[in-house]
Amino acid sequence: MKVGFLTASLSRRGGGLLNAVSGLAQGLFTGAASVSVFGGRDAHSAADQLHWTGLDVNALEPAGPEFFGYLPLLNGMLRRAELDVLHTHGLWMYPSVAARRWSRSSGRPYLVSPHGMLDPWAVRNARWKKRLAGWAYEHAHLRGAACLHALCAAEAEAIRAYGLRNPVCVIPNGVDLPDRVADEEPPAWASAIPGGAQVLLYLGRLHPKKGLPVLLDGWQLARAEAQSGGWHLVIAGWDQGGHQAELAAQIERAGLQAQVHLVGPQFGAQKAASLERADAFVLPSFSEGLPMTVLEAWAHRLPVLMTPACNLAEGFAAGAALEMAPEPDSIAAALRRGFAMSDAERAAMGEQGRRLVADRFSWPRVAEQLLAVYRWVLGQGPQPDSVRLD
Template identity: 35%
Template sequence: MRLIHTMPDIGAEAAGPSYSVVRLCEALNTLQQETTLALIGSAGSNPFIKPFSRGFGPERLGCSPSMRRWLNQEIASCSVDIVHNHSLWMMPNVYPGWATKGAPIPYVVSPRGTLSQWAMRSGSGIKKAFWPLIQKPSIKHAACFHATAYSEYEDIRRIGFKQPITLIPNGIDLPVFSESLKARADSERTLLFLGRLHPVKGIDYLLQAWSQLQDVFPEWKLRIVGPEGDGQYLRHLKSISVQFDLKRVSFDAPLYGDSKFEAYRAADLYVLPSHSENFGMTVAEALASGTPAVVSKGAPWQGLEQKAAGWWPGVGEKPLVEALRSAMALPPEQLQAMGQNGRAWMEEEFAWSGVAKSMLDTYRWLLGRGDKPDYVLID
């Protein structure tokens, strides 16, 4: 089977879609499926990535005439079995829709969180015109949507799309550590946020919650790690720190690769207080590292409580305070046990080989080469 996947680019943080889409394509290639990932920018060391140069126009739109021409040629040749686009709101997410319209090639769309209520409300005014005039028409003929969680399935249906939706989570690579359990000094414990510093992440809630907890748990520190973007949101967060006279809070530069996983491993507890997430890759990374998590209901991680691997409070300051109070009061040994529950969960249900196999079975069904998988929802 020949597959073309598309996405705008690979972000510097190598997280979220920059990680999950690349790993999905790698896993599909491992299953002997000829998979090409087309995007703007550099291919790095990945031989299956086909990079294209950016053309003229606003950088935010990511115009690339060369990418558009290549997609048109490949689809016109009828040598492609499936075209699968990841994310929305940039021209590399529009070109595959234009190219497949009227072609006998199933088109699959993974919104990757871009259709959430928060995402649809946020952003520049350009979105209000881009959606009805360009983006929505380019995906109306999609044969199937892909959701990484049931909440994203609901987002897709709320927008009005009636096509089948394949419900397949992202996968995760389990890091290997030299020690079976975390070694920490009892005198210092760490609450970690690691991810993009962006308003959608709800870090302002976290800081406000910390102002109520810092004196109750003097042995704990809060570590916020991530890229600052244009710096505006980071300045806002630091102003909150000053306003509430926060103690033992650090804002650290982003971490990548092994250093990132060591940060998860060194923490007693991971926290993600997001307004909206279609998956929340950092949660999977933390759990794979053996660290329990407190994650808001803005992210689809209800399994945290079912698997005894963390807490799933409502969105906002008050529920976050209550969950963190419960979590931070537990002894290190109990949190470590919850972390091991989370790691076992990731190993059992989120291996990339299984994720790729599920996606491949979806493709086969779309092509009439197999039965409909149970995780493909048609209502």
């Protein structure tokens, strides 16, 4: 089976899509399927090419407005690839147009993974632009899919609430389970943290939907407990739309510079080192599909503080995460609970997370489920248990 993956960006500019799409492509690259990846090239593509090692990757030069991501050579490249099935990742950009055209000309099916982009908060954000894009091309793209891919039950519900009646498969993201390396180099930011201090890590895009301003408000409320326990908050990630400057100004106004550190983006070995140096992980998000960063934190045995919007309720049930709402008082209460725990209690939470990832979120397991869906839409197999028709 020849599978095509289509995404607007092949680099870190896609946020969590880089790890999600490349990990899934690597998981599918077995004797049962070959994978060709198509997407836009940008200034970070060369640095991030290791994510795509061993895969057939077609990096295309974009043209026109950046927000649309028009790829002039994409249509011809898709036709020549002779794919059996195409899988688009993400919405609201030119790949949505190209996928629909490819399907109509080839007569072959495609799947769509919104990756949280149909969640209510995400739809409300830049609402008028998305309404225009929906009218122009996105609604046709979504309705024409042989199957829509939700990362969790909550995303499947959001897809239905958007008015879509296609079959929906519910299959989570996956993650690799890293081995601990005794002599691993510390992250570059470690020198800014006093020796012996505890680190609560946020790692991801610096974007309003991630809830970082309310995290800072909650940290300020729990400031005394953080200071008595020697806790520091490290915010690692790449800036989107100037949000980093807003966070820096908030930190300065609150006088949190001694405890809160904006350390910039972390990729590759530095990202792994950041997760290894941390003592806990936090994601105060208003909206997610299924966050790769939480799965990666659990894979590194970190206890997690997160909101229900992260759509990983199994983490709360397994005792791998503390629940909080994306508001200052709730975050402060969760922070105080985390600060009050012993090292052994936090380690036990982290082990629960690691076990959860190994059992439910490994890439081989995820790829196996998705391959069954591809066979079904091609008429080569029965309807998988992951597929919902209602």
